[in-house]
Amino acid sequence: MASIxxxxxxxxxxxSGYLGPGHGDDGGVTTGESHAWVESWLPGVGWIGFDPTNDTQCDDVT
Structure with a gap:
């Protein structure tokens, strides 16, 4: 995705970083599970993370 x-x-x-459990549901993700994603720079918005493996946009919620 980054290359494209x-x-x-x-x-x-x-x-690369770590996934945490979802808020309100465990989602099968354990605390500290390593993972990687792609971030792209969008003018006026900044860096936005995209996780093609889990088909979702990333956030930094803890």
Whole structure:
């Protein structure tokens, strides 16, 4: 995904970190589970994370 975005002229980066349990449901995710996603720079918005593995937008909610 990062390569495609960069090919389109959109700044993108590969990010790795940890997944946490969802709020209100466990979702099968354990605290501290490592994961990786892609972030892209959108003018006027900033860096936005996209997780193609889980088909979702990333956030930094703890």
């Amino acid at each position: 975005l960069r090919d389109w002229g959109i700044p993108a980066r590969y990010v």
